[in-house]
Amino acid sequence: MKIAFASTGQDLNSQVDVRFARAPYFLIVDSETRNYEAIPNPYITGRGVGYAASELIGNKGASAVVAGSFGPNAFAVLKQLGIKVYRATGVIHQIIDDVVNNRIPELTAPSGFGPGFGRGPGRGLGYGRGAGQGPGGGRGLRRGQGRGYGRGGW
Secondary structure, three states: OEEEEEEOOOOOOOEEOOOOOOOOEEEEEEOOOOOEEEEEOOOOOOOOHHHHHHHHHHHOOOOEEEEOOOOHHHHHHHHHOOOEEEEOOOEHHHHHHHHHOOOOOEOOOOOOOOOOOOOOOOOOOOOOOOOOOOOOOOOHHHOOOOOOOOOOOO
16 A cells, blocks of 8 residues: 655654645655655645645555645545545654554544644734734825725824
């Protein structure tokens, strides 16, 4: 069985990356011989990386894939390709047998993203020093932002 891992490194002692499509490497492992191929992820940046990374895994002949999380696009493509999707963290060489012996449940829905990803407001109030995406400190000419002139009062 060929298992694809989203990996932080290029060998079996590497950790499973928490992000499937943005992992630095993919390791394609033969579960019987433990031979593997390390593939640098060419889709680590940009948009639509879930789809492209899933196609890459499918073209390598993997029948299962393991990562810390899967977005909805990647999950949908992997399922369409008939690839089993597993969520796990830890060292890759320790997880291989867990996948083969069904000790990790197969995912039935996208697992989303862990904390710290995305562009949300974070855990604080987000006001900082005015350099972020806060409410803004400018007067904006008080023109109602497209709702008509003269509502702000000069």
